[in-house]
Amino acid sequence: MSAHPLASIREVGRYALFVGRLLAETPRALLRPGLVVQQVYNAGALSLVIVMLSGLFVGMVLGLQGFDLLERFGSEESLGTAAALGLVKELGPVVTALLFAGRAGTALASEIGLMRATDQLAAMEMMAVDPVRRVVVPRFLGGVISMPLLAAIFSLIGIFGAQLVGVQMMGVDPGQFWSQMRGAVEQADVMEGVIKSMVFGLSCSAIAVYEGFHAAPTAEGVGRATTRTVVLSSVMVLLLDYMLTAVLL
Amino acid sequence: MRSNKAMEIGTGLFVLLGFAALFFLVTQITSREVGFGERSYRIGAAFEQVGGLKPGAPVSMSGVTVGRVESIGYDFDTYQAEVVLRIEARYDRIPDDSDAAIYTAGLLGGQYVGIGPGGSETFLQDGDRIEFTQSAIVLENLISKFLFSRAEEAGAEEME
Numbered sequence: 001m002s003a004h005p006l007a008s009i010r011e012v013g014r015y016a017l018f019v020g021r022l023l024a025e026t027p028r029a030l031l032r033p034g035l036v037v038q039q040v041y042n043a044g045a046l047s048l049v050i051v052m053l054s055g056l057f058v059g060m061v062l063g064l065q066g067f068d069l070l071e072r073f074g075s076e077e078s079l080g081t082a083a084a085l086g087l088v089k090e091l092g093p094v095v096t097a098l099l100f101a102g103r104a105g106t107a108l109a110s111e112i113g114l115m116r117a118t119d120q121l122a123a124m125e126m127m128a129v130d131p132v133r134r135v136v137v138p139r140f141l142g143g144v145i146s147m148p149l150l151a152a153i154f155s156l157i158g159i160f161g162a163q164l165v166g167v168q169m170m171g172v173d174p175g176q177f178w179s180q181m182r183g184a185v186e187q188a189d190v191m192e193g194v195i196k197s198m199v200f201g202l203s204c205s206a207i208a209v210y211e212g213f214h215a216a217p218t219a220e221g222v223g224r225a226t227t228r229t230v231v232l233s234s235v236m237v238l239l240l241d242y243m244l245t246a247v248l249l
Numbered sequence: 250m251r252s253n254k255a256m257e258i259g260t261g262l263f264v265l266l267g268f269a270a271l272f273f274l275v276t277q278i279t280s281r282e283v284g285f286g287e288r289s290y291r292i293g294a295a296f297e298q299v300g301g302l303k304p305g306a307p308v309s310m311s312g313v314t315v316g317r318v319e320s321i322g323y324d325f326d327t328y329q330a331e332v333v334l335r336i337e338a339r340y341d342r343i344p345d346d347s348d349a350a351i352y353t354a355g356l357l358g359g360q361y362v363g364i365g366p367g368g369s370e371t372f373l374q375d376g377d378r379i380e381f382t383q384s385a386i387v388l389e390n391l392i393s394k395f396l397f398s399r400a401e402e403a404g405a406e407e408m409e
Contacts, residue, residue: 149267179305
């Protein structure tokens with residue numbers, strides 16, 4: 001991190017300008033969907049296994065902890081509601097974003113950073129190909145599109161994980177589990193999760209491509225860019241989560 | 250640009266799975282019927298007040314789940330709630346003068362229908378009705394009754 005206060009302010013400004021440029025280039029990038037689809041595969045489809053596995057276990061832990069907590073109040077039947085609301089509104093978007101930063105964000109940052117280090121980006125510029133348009137924006141959009149879908153899959157698998165533990169192992173009544181959940185969870189709750197995951201996807205992807213694009217063109221620089229991506233993304237996600245929750249609740 | 254079949258299938262699968270998950274989350278309020286595999290029969294019951302009873306809630310006898318609430322409707326002829334109970338076929342010896350009441354599982358728990366057996370020799374068949382029903386207890390009514398009675402007592406004491 002920069003020690004000089006002015007340097008920090010300048011860094012923030014560079015971030016803002018870069019995100020503005022990404023957004024300005026987005027409509028044109030969508031005219032070449034092939035590039036974006038490739039990145040949806042890299043960022044989304046390849047993250048599927050880790051997201052599904054994590055969702056299952058987070059849901060199972062919720063089932064276990066939720067059951068233990070609710071049993072003390074004699075209302076184990078509310079387990080479905082508790083697990084679904086917890087997953088859809090909070091854990092789904094946040095944990096998926098953290099996993100996304102670790103799995104896809106690092107890949108993005110190191111890939112672009114390595115392109116910079118091996119002068120591939122410079123070569124593109126020589127051929128009058130804008131590397132931001134050709135390389136950075138499709139990767140950014142791939143991440144933005146993937147995040148909400150990954151978060152939805154995470155939440156869904158998590159609910160089934162909670163059901164697995166709560167109903168199959170702990171003996172919560174399945175009718176109560178589903179009917180109470182259905183009665184209490186509203187579409188606004190699901191939308192809150194979707195909005196959160198969209199914002200997280202935007203910020204995680206933007207951080208990853210920025211760090212990669214501005215990495216020092218050395219092995220050390222690529223490594224530092226990758227680390228910064230994870231650290232910055234995680235902190236941003238948790239910070240944004242509080243603010244979004246306060247606004248959306 | 251590298252574009253192979255596996256990548257396209259993977260991407261398609263991921264996008265479809267994502268939207269399917271989203272769709273399920275949005276519609277889960279009404280989707281996924283809690284059915285049961287075995288055969289079952291339906292009996293009806295009219296309640297003055299169903300409180301927080303929901304379709305899918307258990308129907309129990311002496312604490313054993315014998316069926317589920319299938320649907321809850323409102324009957325404008327009798328101005329009562331019409332509840333359809335789906336009972337598993339193996340519990341086929343419920344006397345036709347049994348009574349049904351709506352109870353709450355725990356203080357904060359969900360509500361369920363409890364059936365108390367009667368003494369009749371004939372049993373409920375598919376399409377029959379339970380005549381004796383007891384409404385759900387609405388906590389607010391109970392509290393207000395209690396408060397009013399206390400206030401009355403206090404008022405009476407003052408008069409003396």
